[in-house]
Amino acid sequence: xxxxxxxxxxxxxxxxxxxxxxxxxxxxxxxxxxxxxxxxxxxxxxxxxxxxxxxxxxxxxxxxxxxxxxxxxxxxxxxxxxxxxxxxxxxxxxxxxxxxxxxxxxxxxxxxxxxxxxxxxxxxxxxxxxxxxxxxxxxxxxxxxxxxxxxxxxxxxxxxxxxxxxxxxxxxxxxxxxxxxxxxxxxxxxxxxxxxxxxxxxxxxxxxxxxxxxxxxxxxxxxxxxxxxxxxxxxxxxxxxxxxxxxxxxxxxxxxxxxxxxxxxxxxxxxxxxxxxxxxxxxxxxxxxxxxxxxxxxxxxxxxxxxxxxxxxxxxxxxxxxxxxxxxxxxxxxxxxxxxxxxxxxxxxxxxxxxxxxxxxxxxx
Ligand code: GDP
Numbered sequence: 001x002x003x004x005x006x007x008x009x010x011x012x013x014x015x016x017x018x019x020x021x022x023x024x025x026x027x028x029x030x031x032x033x034x035x036x037x038x039x040x041x042x043x044x045x046x047x048x049x050x051x052x053x054x055x056x057x058x059x060x061x062x063x064x065x066x067x068x069x070x071x072x073x074x075x076x077x078x079x080x081x082x083x084x085x086x087x088x089x090x091x092x093x094x095x096x097x098x099x100x101x102x103x104x105x106x107x108x109x110x111x112x113x114x115x116x117x118x119x120x121x122x123x124x125x126x127x128x129x130x131x132x133x134x135x136x137x138x139x140x141x142x143x144x145x146x147x148x149x150x151x152x153x154x155x156x157x158x159x160x161x162x163x164x165x166x167x168x169x170x171x172x173x174x175x176x177x178x179x180x181x182x183x184x185x186x187x188x189x190x191x192x193x194x195x196x197x198x199x200x201x202x203x204x205x206x207x208x209x210x211x212x213x214x215x216x217x218x219x220x221x222x223x224x225x226x227x228x229x230x231x232x233x234x235x236x237x238x239x240x241x242x243x244x245x246x247x248x249x250x251x252x253x254x255x256x257x258x259x260x261x262x263x264x265x266x267x268x269x270x271x272x273x274x275x276x277x278x279x280x281x282x283x284x285x286x287x288x289x290x291x292x293x294x295x296x297x298x299x300x301x302x303x304x305x306x307x308x309x310x311x312x313x314x315x316x317x318x319x320x321x322x323x324x325x326x327x328x329x330x331x332x333x334x335x336x337x338x339x340x341x342x343x344x345x346x347x348x349x350x351x352x353x354x355x356x357x358x359x360x361x362x363x364x365x
Pocket of ligand 1: 008009010011012013014015016017106107108111206207208209239240241242
């Protein structure tokens with residue numbers, strides 16, 4: 001399964017955020033077959049469409065889809081030199097599919113800052129520098145080898161060389177490799193390099209509890225946002241401490257607390273949705289009287305592959321998928337009305353499934 005790794009300097013609020021994730025997390029009773037490591041937090045993806053579908057088809061059993069956050073342990077500074085647990089830190093990042101970088105954006109004299117003062121950009125660069133240096137070492141090694149073979153006329157080496165030529169100047173300048181643009185062919189080569197700075201990233205500005213209703217208003221938020229924008233990355237503002245408290249409340253208290261704070265939903269929900277998208281994940285639904293359920297697929301997947309998310313038999317014996325969009329069901333108000341409007345589609349093997357599709361698979365057993 002794809003997972004988003006949570007990284008950050010010590011004392012920025014990572015554990016607090018991870019606690020919030022675990023507490024808000026999926027009730028493991030609902031997922032008896034899931035095996036979960038202690039550093040993994042499984043969350044349900046909040047999706048208002050599920051409620052609406054359930055209301056229309058008349059079921060009260062709703063099953064959201066889930067995905068995982070991984071808490072990345074290890075020492076950051078000097079990691080690329082392999083100091084202390086540094087290598088472990090980089091190895092742990094190598095295992096995840098996207099990076100959620102937590103940055104301290106709150107003042108609190110009681111909480112020691114590892115670099116002495118709260119400076120989000122300095123913090124971000126401390127970590128990103130280690131990632132860049134680790135990648136640079138890997139790229140330099142390949143570069144020496146591949147350039148010789150490329151000059152010798154080897155086609156594959158030439159293709160890799162062209163990729164390295166795009167990446168190396170960025171890393172030399174202290175920038176992440178994800179800023180380079182690659183063709184689809186080159187993407188495959190890039191994938192094989194197992195770099196750290198090509199992984200998609202999003203920043204979390206951990207603001208003071210007083211700023212939870214308007215994280216964008218915190219003085220540090222704009223700094224982080226400007227830095228992220230230059231990388232084409234997003235920033236989610238939240239207060240990890242507030243999120244941890246919210247996650248511990250029952251539904252009624254939670255609603256009351258959020259209303260008093262003047263926010264419509266926990267900041268954690270925004271983070272979950274942003275990380276889900278960062279991983280390039282999308283949702284389709286199955287809808288019935290027995291249950292209404294959300295399922296996760298990779299953006300761009302075709303119908304048989306998404307059928308396989310439910311059961312491998314569905315993929316193997318795939319015939320077609322009766323499909324309607326959530327928007328149509330929402331608008332027409334019933335499955336029957338969608339059908340009568342000619343909006344129910346019969347999709348085949350080549351259909352590229354869209355986020356929000358409601359599907360019924362027909363298959364041979
Ligand atoms: P980690 O080392 O990055 O995992 O950081 P922790 O989650 O352990 O947090 C370090 C300290 O900062 C703890 O004492 C937290 O309670 C505190 N902290 C985390 N988030 C906030 C916040 O939003 N506001 C304030 N004032 N303190 C926070």
